[in-house]
Amino acid sequence: MMKGMVCLVAVALVLAGSVSIAAAQAAGLKKGFYKKSCPQAEDIAQKVVWKHVAGNRELAAKFLRMFFHDCFVRGCDASVLLDSPTNTAEKDAPPNLSLAGFEVIDEVKAALERACPGVVSCADIVALAARDSVSFQYGKKLWEVETGRRDGTVSSDTQALNEIPAPSSTFDILLTNFSGKGLGLQDLVVLSGAYHIHVAWSLTYVDAEFMRAYSYAGEVHVRTHNTILR
């Protein structure tokens, strides 16, 4: 396989200062970024993702969470996909050990490389996979994804562990954590509600939900599994 063809590549793990990758990327994002360079990009990505989600509905939760965890560490740059020879990349951090679907992302990348070599970033593929996997059951795209993200080459398990919100985080910690990413109270509430597309599966998760519900008490009524926040 050609170098650079797959998303999962080994990299040197170097933390590169405090450049705001998210801010740098935001300037270049737009709807239909690949309209001229690879017009069929989004259709190809959707086709591969839908094929897999049809056989495994849990992938919607996996890809939504993968996108969140990618964006929360160094911006949405696909750094969550990078492999480390010493198992010290983001994907090796405890919060990321239950991520899944990396092989599907790779399959999308391979299909896109066949159609338009070297054009579509892995970071955009992660964003599209989140949208397409969640949209699958509705048979149509639920939201537009602005594209044009560039892939990073740095990935650190320590940074992921420090920056991805912990299930034990209080409301104040979550608020501080989100504000460090340029996100406010409304973003925290909307994102916390937006990901209730699934059934609770573990005590840790249920505990985290209850803790968050109690933290919001008086301000927000949280009802899990039905995406109701008000």
Ligand code: HEM
């Ligand atoms: C606000 C702070 C958040 C905390 C503390 C948190 C924590 C957690 C924890 C502890 C789990 C269980 C993981 C496991 O069992 O291995 C989980 C699962 C999940 N989280 Fe979060 N999360 C947060 C925000 C978000 C956001 C903003 C999204 C996406 C928009 C998201 C998407 C998901 C999804 C889809 C799952 C289910 C994954 C699966 O079924 O494999 N989370 N979260």
